[in-house]
Structures are given as C-alpha cells and as structure tokens.
Amino acid sequence: MDNQSVTLDPDLTLDDSTYGYGSEDWESQTDSIRSSIYRGLMENGRRYQTLRVEEYFIPSDDQQFESYEAGHQVALAMHSDKANPLFLSPIRSCSMHILDIGTGNGTWAINVADMFPSAVVRGVDLFPPPAAWVPPNCILEVDDVLQEWTWRKKFDLIHMRHMSGSFSRQEWDLVYKRCYDNLRSGGWIEQVEMSFVVQSDDGSLSPGSTLSHLGPNIIWCGAHADRPCDIADTISSSIRKAGFVNVHEKIYKWPIGPWPKDKQLKEAGAVNFQHWVAGMEGWFMWLLTRFGEPQPWSKEEVYVYVAQLRKELQSPYHHVWHRVRRVWAQKPATVMTEL
Template identity: 50%
Template sequence: MDKEEHIAVDPTFYSMVHGVEPDDFQSETTSLASTIAKGRLENGRSHILFIVLDYHQPNPLFRAPIGDSPKHILDIGTGKGSWAIDVADHFPSATVRGVDIFPPPVTWMPPNCLFEVDDVLREWTWRDPFDYIHIRMMYGAFDSEGWSQVYKQAYDALEPGGWIEQVEMDIRVHSDDGTLKKDSVLAGWGDLFIRCSERAGRSLRTQETMRGQMEKVGFVDAHEELYKIPLGPWAKDKQLKEAGQLQYAHWNTALEGWAMWLLTKFGEPEPWTKEEVQVYLARVRAELKDPHVHRYGYCRRVWARKPTEELRRQEIKCEPSP
C-alpha cells in the first residue's frame, strides 16, 4: 500500500459493535479469526501480521530473492521462534538458526531448525556463512553503535550475494480522516516514547535508520516496502481487517511491557511512578476501545544484498586514489 493511499473503512463495522462496550474488538469479531492467525500472536514480534499483509506475495515470510535452495539462514531476535520454524519447514534442506537472549518456549521444531541463546553484540562464531539473515521487531534493542556493529557482523557473515532483511514498526499512531484527535493520548503516544527512548540511549526510530546503516557498512541493491497497519478491525479490506485485529490484540497484551520500564526510568519531565504509568495505560486502553477512530501505524521492511566478489572488485577499482 502506498504511503498516501487511504485505508477504506468498513461501513458495516459500526453496526457490528453498536451498543456494546467491548473489552476486546477480537471478542466481537470472532468470525475474522482465520486459521492462519488464530492463536499465533507473538509478544512483540508477530510475523503472522506480515503474512496477512503480504498474502499476495509468492512467499510472505520474506521478500529478499534468496532462491529455492538457501543453505544457511539466521534469524536475529527470534522471539518465540515461529518465523524460524516456518522458514525451516519451507526450506527443509536449509539449516535455520534462531538466536535471542532468551530461549524460545517451543516444544517441537523441525530437525533443520536450531535455537541458540546468544548476544549478537558479541563476536559471531558461526563457521558457515549465511545466505540470508533476518531481523524483525528489534527497535530499541541497541544504541546506534550497537546497530552498526550488528550490521557489520551480518555483512561479514553473509556469503557474497547473500541478503539481509529487516522489518520494524514506527510506534507513532496516525489517522487519515481526522478521527484521531490531536489532543488524544494515542496521538502523542509515539513521540513520547521516542523522546524517552532517546534519553535511554536506544532510539525507537530504527525503521527510519536501518536502510542507511545497512548501506553504510556496504550493502547494496536496497529495497523497501512501507505498510499501513490498522489498529483495530475497522478496515474494509479483508486482509487489512485481519491485520488490524491482530494488531489490536497485540497492543492490549503488550502495553504494560512497552511502557513500564521506559516511563519509570526515562519518563518526562521526570521518571513516572508505577501508579502514573497504570493511569496512563488505562487512558490508552479506553481510547483503543473506540471503534469510530480509524487508527493505523506504519511498518517498514528493508532488504539489501552483500555485493558479489566481482562487483566488489569493480567498486574497489573505481575508488579514487588518495
């Protein structure tokens, strides 16, 4: 969807929720829960959301053209491991490694899927070079220097011609039709958290900076896709409606985790008390319940390639002499 294209509103949605005060849009729209999405939300890292949005793509799990037979794939910030498991199923001859600072709560995985507990800011010790490295929903994980280090190590760890891909959210909330009032809590949500994150030294603007940082360490042939993701199932389009439902459920389960540490440590004008955060989140939840506000957020996907040896040699030849 183009950044300027407005999301069409489902006119029947109002009659569906008229006269009720739902604690969860999801409870009032259970007919929307498809088998692909039901029960598969991840805490902060739902790849199912992007499967819904990229349903028209040959493989919505990724956009980089990695071919039909990659050998080694790395998933940084694997979370609950769902993406790594799905990709391992899709490429049974590949070895897929999911890495995070905590082990994923999985009870089963394909034999070609491995999960490791590690810190990607440390020196990478994997022996085999990767054909593809995937990063998802890691905004705020590192400071700028840390991100540069991750991209440099990813570059060094890829085969020539290998791909990196990253998906990140813009935490600001928007509307195209004026239904999100400028003085609402949600209208100021994103800017508040961005300011707090920058005081903490870990900016939440990752989606704005990731492409430039990839290119700075040497990645080429960069592409990007910008999505509008509804917050609530108010969209007319079936896939956007389902994405909005998933996003609404995700917000409701993750709000306190997002807010409590950041606001009690780096809130403005001074750190907030836990009670102040709880009052603030109650206001956020109350606004989220309003079905007449057509909110959405942006999400950006970037994929870029490590040059082949031949291309790299050409670039070196073209570099001016000192």
C-alpha cells in the same frame, strides 16, 4: 555462538580432584546457570533477560511472547496474497543458511524451516524461546549478537524484525557490520520495523489524545536511554552505511483494530490490535519508569497510561494505523567463493 567441539582426555574425569569439584558440583553449577537464564530478572511484575549485563528494555515472558506471535501473524496477513509471506529477499539457494536475530518466540524461524526443509535456520535471542517443538532443520539458541560470532558457515539470509530499542546507535553499527561480515557474497539482509507513531487518515484521532502523543513520547524516551525507538525511519540509511547494495524497501500502513473495509486489512487490523494490547506494557514500562517526563514514572502510572491507550484503541471511532518499513539489501557479490 556455535558450541565448539571439545575433545576430552580420557584419563581425566569430572571427578578428578585436580579440578576441585566432582560431577555433582559440575551439574549443580550448570543447572544453576540454566535456571537463572530461564528464570530471568523480575521487575515491575515482568520478567527480563539476564544473559546480557546491560539492561534490555523488552520483557521475556508469556505476555510478551503473545505479542510476538500476534505481530508475526499480522506480518503474514499483510502478505497473505504471496506464496512466501515470510521474506522478500530473492534467495535462490536450495540449501540456505538463515539467521533470525531477535527470534523472540521463534515462530518466524520455525515457519521458514517448515517452508524450506533443505535450509538450516538458526534463531537467536537473549532468552530461551518457549517453543516446545521445532523442525529438525531449525536451531533456536540463546546468545548475544553483540559478542563475537563463532558460527562457521556464512549465511544466505539474515533476518531481523521488531528490534526497536534493542541496541544503542553504536551497537546497531556493530550489528550491521557483523551481519555484513557473516553473509555470503551476494547474500541478503532483511529487516522489518514498526513505528510507535499512531496516525489516522480521516481526522478520527484527536490531536489531544493519548495515542497521538505516544510516538513522540516513546521516541524521546528512547533517545535519552540511547535505545533508539525510531529505527523504522533509519534502517535504510544504516544498512547502506554498512556497505550493502541493491537496497529495496516497502512501507506499510498496519491498521490497529478491525475498522478497514478491505477484508485483508480488516483481518490484519484485528490481529494487530491484539499485538498492541499484549505488547504495550512491555514496550513502554522500562522506558517510562527510567526516562519518563517530567520525572521517571511509577509502574502504576504506566499501568494507567497503557489502560488509556487501550481504551482509545478500542474506540470504533478511531481509524488508526502505524507505519512499518521492510528493507532488504544485498552484500556485494565477488568472484571469490566463500565456504
């Protein structure tokens, strides 16, 4: 994942006929690959990554990046009373090495780099983040964490957020193992995941509503796609299974809409509504057009479904929320010093 340093023989040039192509061919091939990654795969009017051979069900386009940004702002709003609203892991190192897996639009990684200028923060995803500027201590990379990790330095903190549906169960085991192996002794993993199950505490959500059936519908589709969408319920056990100790968790109720009376929750709910409105089509399109019941849905059916969900979310009578679970845990400390 780090670009390896390569020493070139000064007697060889890119125009050397031994290679069968000249510098113009080399530049053309490089530009073609770069263009392909940025262009992505268009399907049902949305753009998807092309780096991984296997299909990835979340789009990588402006609308989804808008959802990522709103989701980030909700997380900040829910911790607006804390000096560090970005993570809860008790990292004490002055020169931290931090990895953000599934960085999306890169905002979390950029914010952490701004807050900790002596840290080196890497954000990695399958599609180039849209950030026009990043701090000098922040590196945004395009790569696949299911492939071999080649970063030389081990990390003090590895962060993940909103990764439901990203991997199969087996792939999740591999990701957690890679995280464990690439953390320093005593380093931390932190993950934040949301549930698609929409609930209310006051009975304002009808059992026959589209919103009330959303969670079971998406969890069913994710299970049949082998892209589990219920990992908010399983991350604690998965992290323990990978060997992490000192496991902590915090469960939140994220309101959807500005209905709460509490000022902090009202602000978070207003932004979370935008998070859902911008994100729903991208969250559900791939799953429903492949694994919808009783048969795969058409994109038009998904549009109608999302419109109904949006209508119900907009209702001032629906005081709805969804669970979010944050888990942070530690790699066991050893007496050996890791480089």
